[in-house]
Amino acid sequence: MRSFFLRRGTNIILALWVMVSIASVAAMYHLWFEREFAIYFGKTASSKQEQIFILSGLPLKSLSIAKDIDLCWPIDAEYKFDGSGVMSSYMKYLVIPRIPSGSEYYKISEEKNKYHAQPPLDECVNSEQVAQFSTVKPTPSGLFFSLLIIILVSTGLRNGIRQLKLSIPESMAVAIFGIYLLVVLSKGVFGSMQWAGWAAVGASLVSLGYIAKTRVQSGPVSFGLSSFKFSWESALLILLIFFFCLWSFLMAVIVGPDDWDAWAQWGPKAKILAMEYASLASVRYFVPGSGDYPLLWPALWAFSGWAAGGWEDQWSKGWGPILLVLTSWQLGLIAFRASGRAAYGLLVAALWVSMPAVPLVASWAYAEAPLWLMLVCAMSRLLSWQVSKNPVDISVAGIFVAAAACTKNEGVLFAFIVCIWTLMQSRSVREAFAPLAALCIPLAFFWGPWMLYTRLVMETSNHALWFLGSGWVPAFSDFGSAALQVFTIWKDIRQWNLVLPVLILASMVLVFRGDRASRINLLIPFAMLFSSFIIALFHGPNWSWQIGVAWNRLTMQSLILLLPVLVHGFLMQGLAKVKKPLAG
Numbered sequence: 083m084r085s086f087f088l089r090r091g092t093n094i095i096l097a098l099w100v101m102v103s104i105a106s107v108a109a110m111y112h113l114w115f116e117r118e119f120a121i122y123f124g125k126t127a128s129s130k131q132e133q134i135f136i137l138s139g140l141p142l143k144s145l146s147i148a149k150d151i152d153l154c155w156p157i158d159a160e161y162k163f164d165g166s167g168v169m170s171s172y173m174k175y176l177v178i179p180r181i182p183s184g185s186e187y188y189k190i191s192e193e194k195n196k197y198h199a200q201p202p203l204d205e206c207v208n209s210e211q212v213a214q215f216s217t218v219k220p221t222p223s224g225l226f227f228s229l230l231i232i233i234l235v236s237t238g239l240r241n242g243i244r245q246l247k248l249s250i251p252e253s254m255a256v257a258i259f260g261i262y263l264l265v266v267l268s269k270g271v272f273g274s275m276q277w278a279g280w281a282a283v284g285a286s287l288v289s290l291g292y293i294a295k296t297r298v299q300s301g302p303v304s305f306g307l308s309s310f311k312f313s314w315e316s317a318l319l320i321l322l323i324f325f326f327c328l329w330s331f332l333m334a335v336i337v338g339p340d341d342w343d344a345w346a347q348w349g350p351k352a353k354i355l356a357m358e359y360a361s362l363a364s365v366r367y368f369v370p371g372s373g374d375y376p377l378l379w380p381a382l383w384a385f386s387g388w389a390a391g392g393w394e395d396q397w398s399k400g401w402g403p404i405l406l407v408l409t410s411w412q413l414g415l416i417a418f419r420a421s422g423r424a425a426y427g428l429l430v431a432a433l434w435v436s437m438p439a440v441p442l443v444a445s446w447a448y449a450e451a452p453l454w455l456m457l458v459c460a461m462s463r464l465l466s467w468q469v470s471k472n473p474v475d476i477s478v479a480g481i482f483v484a485a486a487a488c489t490k491n492e493g494v495l496f497a498f499i500v501c502i503w504t505l506m507q508s509r510s511v512r513e514a515f516a517p518l519a520a521l522c523i524p525l526a527f528f529w530g531p532w533m534l535y536t537r538l539v540m541e542t543s544n545h546a547l548w549f550l551g552s553g554w555v556p557a558f559s560d561f562g563s564a565a566l567q568v569f570t571i572w573k574d575i576r577q578w579n580l581v582l583p584v585l586i587l588a589s590m591v592l593v594f595r596g597d598r599a600s601r602i603n604l605l606i607p608f609a610m611l612f613s614s615f616i617i618a619l620f621h622g623p624n625w626s627w628q629i630g631v632a633w634n635r636l637t638m639q640s641l642i643l644l645l646p647v648l649v650h651g652f653l654m655q656g657l658a659k660v661k662k663p664l665a666g
Contacts, residue, residue: 160185165192171346179359224390238289251412265381330441344447352383373542379449405451420653439577456486484524600651607643
């Protein structure tokens with residue numbers, strides 16, 4: 083009887099989720115046609131920029147000033163800026179590689195949306211100018227060429243180092259991590275990423291030659307399609323995944339950077355990496371407090387722009403949805419391996435992408451999408467190691483933990499939590515030494531130099547830890563107010579579908595019915611979430627604004643860790659009693 087009600091309840095929840103997901107897809111495409119398509123489709127890059135300024139409330143005068151600067155100032159000019167950094171953020175992005183480093187000869191001052199330039203911006207033409215704002219005409223060639231290079235390199239890795247048993251998403255993640263290392267090293271040593279670009283092309287040709295020579299068909303790990311049984315439920319899940327990811331791609335590539343962090347923070351870093359003139363240290367001049375932000379996402383964006391012929395900021399944003407697909411793929415593989423059924427993999431992947439906030443954020447050109455991929459790949463290997471104690475799993479996990487730290491500072495927090503989790507897996511510190519070394523050595527080798535560079539050369543600090551020396555302590559009542567604000571964000575079905583409450587409920591079930599290992603695994607996503615809450619609350623008197631603008635993204639970072647834990651707990655620990663919720 084209990085099993086009957088469990089099956090019936092599960093089927094009802096699944097049916098409701100499917101209905102809400104279909105309604106979400108319809109609403110999202112309607113919104114895209116009514117807004118993005120109507121505003122941007124068929125327009126020139128200049129017209130799109132004007133629309134972005136209007137919709138974002140930025141003064142059109144700053145766009146006009148940017149065009150004058152682009153015509154008059156040398157392309158390698160350094161200047162001093164006084165005024166509102168927020169209102170002039172897009173202007174500063176557009177004129178890169180000209181850097182606001184504080185030079186006294188070139189100056190821009192802004193007060194109440196009125197601008198003054200020194201020397202005066204007379205009618206003049208910069209003979210060094212090649213394209214407006216040093217940006218090539220929007221073209222998909224860079225996106226697809228860079229994707230082809232990374233696919234070839236990842237295929238070579240997957241089949242050349244078979245003992246690692248890399249999945250397709252994992253090998254793609256490793257290849258992307260390699261692109262990041264090449265770009266940053268090339269930019270830092272030679273002042274240009276040209277060396278990195280051609281090195282990546284060379285690696286792809288070597289991989290292509292190896293593949294042709296060995297005639298390797300597919301990697302050692304597949305999605306299990308050979309045993310896949312087609313059904314209408316599986317077809318529905320595939321369609322949901324497809325339409326959510328396609329919507330994200332359409333949102334991304336129809337226009338250049340149109341969200342604040344994209345043009346004010348990640349776009350400038352990527353453009354500096356791609357351009358010949360500015361140095362690596364110049365990334366610190368955009369958005370105070372973000373100078374130490376890791377550069378994996380800007381490096382991938384810059385590589386896509388380089389592949390287009392210089393700097394291209396519209397189609398290159400399509401990497402976000404591509405990374406969303408890879409993340410969903412890896413989630414599906416985790417469920418498939420745990421259950422032996424491809425339909426379970428499709429279900430878990432569909433649950434992830436059906437939260438409308440996920441494909442939306444993936445389209446923004448933020449660093450979230452690459453972070454999701456690195457986190458889910460790391461979590462997959464950590465859970466495998468927990469069962470097998472295979473040193474290969476923990477070693478590969480260490481690579482992905484380091485890659486996460488090189489993507490966003492939240493990845494460093496993740497690394498710290500994973501080290502604690504690893505200690506809890508061992509009976510003694512001595513037993514934990516080898517797995518901890520496998521995690522910490524790649525972190526020290528790959529992330530450590532960047533941390534030292536930002537502190538010693540760039541002289542920046544981590545603004546997330548600002549509260550440690552600020553003396554700011556939130557009032558006791560702030561904790562309740564912040565929790566209420568979090569609940570308000572979480573209850574928005576337009577962002578989370580029915581998935582978030584279901585995952586929270588499933589977590590509670592795992593706490594009470596799961597084994598000790600499952601409860602320890604829950605530490606990782608919930609420690610990430612709680613730590614993010616505390617950091618936001620202690621960030622300063624503007625904690626409410628901080629939670630309002632960042633909490634949905636912080637929630638997604640925890641959910642991408644929670645889903646593998648739940649899959650591992652329910653499927654591998656035998657807690658899933660539903661006999662046949664899906665065909666396949």
